[in-house]
Amino acid sequence: MTKLKNDLLLRALKGEKTERPPVWMMRQAGRYLPDYMKLREKYSFFERVETPELAAEITVMPVHQVGVDAAILFSDILVIPQALDVEVQMIPGTGPVIPQPIRSMEQVQAIPEIDVKDRLHYVFAALQETQKQLDGSVPLIGFAGSPWTVFCYMVEGKGSKTFDKAKAFCYTQPEAAHLLLEKITRATIAYLKEKSKNGADVVQIFDSWGGLLSPLDYETFSLHYIREMVNALQGDVPVVVFAKGCWFALEEMCKMPVAALGVDWTITPHMAREFTQYQTTLQGNFDPSRLLSPVSEIKKLARQMVDDFGPYRYIANLGHGILPNIPVDHARAFVDTIKNYS
Amino acid sequence: MTKLKNDLLLRALKGEKTERPPVWMMRQAGRYLPDYMKLREKYSFFERVETPELAAEITVMPVHQVGVDAAILFSDILVIPQALDVEVQMIPGTGPVIPQPIRSMEQVQAIPEIDVKDRLHYVFAALQETQKQLDGSVPLIGFAGSPWTVFCYMVEGKGSKTFDKAKAFCYTQPEAAHLLLEKITRATIAYLKEKSKNGADVVQIFDSWGGLLSPLDYETFSLHYIREMVNALQGDVPVVVFAKGCWFALEEMCKMPVAALGVDWTITPHMAREFTQYQTTLQGNFDPSRLLSPVSEIKKLARQMVDDFGPYRYIANLGHGILPNIPVDHARAFVDTIKNYS
Numbered sequence: 001m002t003k004l005k006n007d008l009l010l011r012a013l014k015g016e017k018t019e020r021p022p023v024w025m026m027r028q029a030g031r032y033l034p035d036y037m038k039l040r041e042k043y044s045f046f047e048r049v050e051t052p053e054l055a056a057e058i059t060v061m062p063v064h065q066v067g068v069d070a071a072i073l074f075s076d077i078l079v080i081p082q083a084l085d086v087e088v089q090m091i092p093g094t095g096p097v098i099p100q101p102i103r104s105m106e107q108v109q110a111i112p113e114i115d116v117k118d119r120l121h122y123v124f125a126a127l128q129e130t131q132k133q134l135d136g137s138v139p140l141i142g143f144a145g146s147p148w149t150v151f152c153y154m155v156e157g158k159g160s161k162t163f164d165k166a167k168a169f170c171y172t173q174p175e176a177a178h179l180l181l182e183k184i185t186r187a188t189i190a191y192l193k194e195k196s197k198n199g200a201d202v203v204q205i206f207d208s209w210g211g212l213l214s215p216l217d218y219e220t221f222s223l224h225y226i227r228e229m230v231n232a233l234q235g236d237v238p239v240v241v242f243a244k245g246c247w248f249a250l251e252e253m254c255k256m257p258v259a260a261l262g263v264d265w266t267i268t269p270h271m272a273r274e275f276t277q278y279q280t281t282l283q284g285n286f287d288p289s290r291l292l293s294p295v296s297e298i299k300k301l302a303r304q305m306v307d308d309f310g311p312y313r314y315i316a317n318l319g320h321g322i323l324p325n326i327p328v329d330h331a332r333a334f335v336d337t338i339k340n341y342s
Numbered sequence: 343m344t345k346l347k348n349d350l351l352l353r354a355l356k357g358e359k360t361e362r363p364p365v366w367m368m369r370q371a372g373r374y375l376p377d378y379m380k381l382r383e384k385y386s387f388f389e390r391v392e393t394p395e396l397a398a399e400i401t402v403m404p405v406h407q408v409g410v411d412a413a414i415l416f417s418d419i420l421v422i423p424q425a426l427d428v429e430v431q432m433i434p435g436t437g438p439v440i441p442q443p444i445r446s447m448e449q450v451q452a453i454p455e456i457d458v459k460d461r462l463h464y465v466f467a468a469l470q471e472t473q474k475q476l477d478g479s480v481p482l483i484g485f486a487g488s489p490w491t492v493f494c495y496m497v498e499g500k501g502s503k504t505f506d507k508a509k510a511f512c513y514t515q516p517e518a519a520h521l522l523l524e525k526i527t528r529a530t531i532a533y534l535k536e537k538s539k540n541g542a543d544v545v546q547i548f549d550s551w552g553g554l555l556s557p558l559d560y561e562t563f564s565l566h567y568i569r570e571m572v573n574a575l576q577g578d579v580p581v582v583v584f585a586k587g588c589w590f591a592l593e594e595m596c597k598m599p600v601a602a603l604g605v606d607w608t609i610t611p612h613m614a615r616e617f618t619q620y621q622t623t624l625q626g627n628f629d630p631s632r633l634l635s636p637v638s639e640i641k642k643l644a645r646q647m648v649d650d651f652g653p654y655r656y657i658a659n660l661g662h663g664i665l666p667n668i669p670v671d672h673a674r675a676f677v678d679t680i681k682n683y684s
Binding site for chain 2: 076171212213217245247248265268271289325
């Protein structure tokens with residue numbers, strides 16, 4: 001492995017003291033960058049995801065244009081259902097649609113055991129290509145959805161505010177639900193292990209919809225499977241878990257062998273530290289819509305955020321993905337404020 | 343005022359010990375009841391809201407058919423923007439749409455001072471009619487949206503997962519945002535005072551979108567105005583505040599002179615008590631989608647909920663509005679479990 005020029009992120013994940021917190025932004029690859037918008041006009045979503053050269057180009061864009069301390073591979077959490085032979089369509093303006101959502105034990109049983117190396121070869125090629133282009137400048141993050149979050153889409157069939165169909169499936173057909181979660185978990189573990197072998201210096205698990213569950217159901221249908229993943233990946237690659245809306249599980253989550261936990265913006269840094277007691281590095285938690293504020297306000301709030309988390313065992317980030325309508329200079333003001341923090 | 347036959351709710355709101363917790367369900371009037379669905383086929387949403395006889399009929403339905411311990415007036419939080427001369431359309435399948443959303447100081451300044459007695463006479467007539475039909479059986483709850491939640495719709499122009507336009511308005515035009523929030527607050531205070539004079543035994547303030555804000559922004563743009571309302575209503579009528587997703591503000595909220603605080607299902611009863619230290623009665627927090635579970639499971643979970651909150655200073659309820667697809671016998675199983683709790 002090439003020696004990294006900027007290894008701030010890796011050191012923060014090890015719990016080492018760093019000269020300043022590393023900074024990156026969830027969804028930084030894509031969405032708001034004008035050069036990305038141009039690629040979006042020429043190539044469909046899955047062309048961008050499945051063409052290693054395009055995915056790599058999009059991945060390194062924010063490193064060069066915004067100056068973040070890490071790259072995160074341009075991809076999608078729904079490559080896993082696709083690999084499991086579940087068709088996923090990406091409808092512009094609507095989001096993901098799964099024409100035949102999973103609603104029965106028969107459908108769950110029909111999901112095959114897969115060889116991720118074969119099915120998701122384009123992701124591993126994209127990682128290798130990205131590492132070439134990064135040329136040791138910053139670490140590269142790979143990611144996957146949590147089993148629960150991927151399950152939500154596979155069962156609901158599309159995005160939702162409440163994912164009631166996915167929840168109803170758990171509550172009325174728990175055996176089928178657990179079998180599906182287990183199949184997603186196994187595939188995702190293999191996927192992230194393979195990512196780590198192909199250039200991912202860090203992996204992040206996104207549990208975007210865990211916050212829709214009660215704490216008890218969260219343990220049963222989400223955290224249980226995240227734990228299985230984190231344990232299986234231990235020793236292979238540092239793992240960050242970001243569970244949006246899951247403040248109630250932070251205390252439990254920091255008992256897992258994670259390198260960091262992400263937190264959203266609806267928790268104060270003080271409370272997040274109180275729940276986790278410096279047992280792990282924390283990552284977050286700037287309100288993505290606060291990047292719509294004037295630049296002077298962004299700077300003030302970003303500094304305050306670092307003050308409140310404290311400069312160590314901390315990775316500056318947003319509390320969720322960057323919004324498509326954020327001006328690039330606002331994103332840059334956020335990143336620069338952290339880089340100039342002292 | 344007629345002496346109530348069942349005053350469990352009022353006693354729980356006073357903090358008195360009750361023989362069992364009172365139980366009602368948010369959104370119990372409408373949505374899932376077959377008799378309501380029939381009315382929905384004959385009358386438009388606003389016909390149902392604005393015709394006192396219809397609103398009363400819908401309001402008392404769950405008292406007779408499901409056996410809840412309180413009625414809540416069938417109405418909508420968006421009657422306030424309407425009264426403020428902001429057009430609201432209710433599009434079936436889409437939800438509320440505000441064709442000219444508020445986006446400038448000029449628009450905010452143009453919002454008139456109103457006489458709620460005149461503008462919202464149909465609500466007060468509906469309360470009076472409902473009280474006649476209830477005939478002292480159970481207390482009647484009136485409600486309003488929190489200023490922030492009403493503001494969200496007025497600025498965004500429609501429902502949203504993130505209400506980014508509403509948030510951006512706060513962050514880029516704070517003066518205009520605060521003036522609008524203040525105007526909504528004044529109208530809502532007058533509205534709830536008038537409701538209390540016309541038959542509302544209790545009022546509940548719904549802050550459905552407070553959980554989209556950071557704790558700091560929540561204080562500035564939401565809790566500040568809720569506090570103004572609660573203080574203004576003190577002595578007139580018991581006030582319940584339900585702020586969905588605002589676990590982080592419970593400690594602050596229970597310092598207000600509220601009769602109860604609602605909590606959603608993403609917090610354990612234990613944590614909710616820890617944040618509020620029995621300083622107020624708590625209401626909630628059954629996951630609405632858990633009513634899709636088999637009846638035996640509903641009974642088990644409902645009993646566990648009362649065990650966990652403890653039987654006093656507690657009002658059994660859902661953690662958010664009942665879903666339209668809940669079978670009536672599931673709702674009844676929930677209510678009966680609480681009524682048989684000992």
